[in-house]
Amino acid sequence: MAAVLGGFAAVAAVNTLVMTVLDRRGELGTLRLLGSTRRQVLRMVRWEALLVAVAGIALGTAIALATLVPMMRGLTGQGPYIPPLVYGSLAAATLVVGTAAATLPARAALRGETLER
Secondary structure (H helix, E strand, C coil): CHHHHHHHHHHHHHHHHHHHHHHCHHHHHHHHHCCCCHHHHHHHHHHHHHHHHHHHHHHHHHHHHHHHHHHHHHHHCCCCCCCHHHHHHHHHHHHHHHHHHHHHHHHHHHCCCHHHC
16 A cells, blocks of 8 residues: 555656656756756756755655654554665665656757757
8 A cells, every 4th residue: 555655656746847847948948058068957957856855855754753753652652663774765766766757858858959949
């Protein structure tokens, strides 16, 4: 059940990032016209996506801890245990998916003539 909910959350997050990048095609084109290389624009988009992903991981962790710790202490008398490998894997997957979700549409948006948009 958690995997299904996580999958739906991932699809929603990816869709949001893709739509955000596609809405910024004009801005990306303007950066190219002002002299930025494709590589510089893609690097900027990647860094923005990484910052959003890191903020999401931090905020999600804080909210999960704020709700799970009191609940688990009330039910079992102990705090929740999350194996570090599982947490690290989920965080790494979040970073990879977030970066790819922003980079791939940005690459597509930067192809072709900038003045056509």
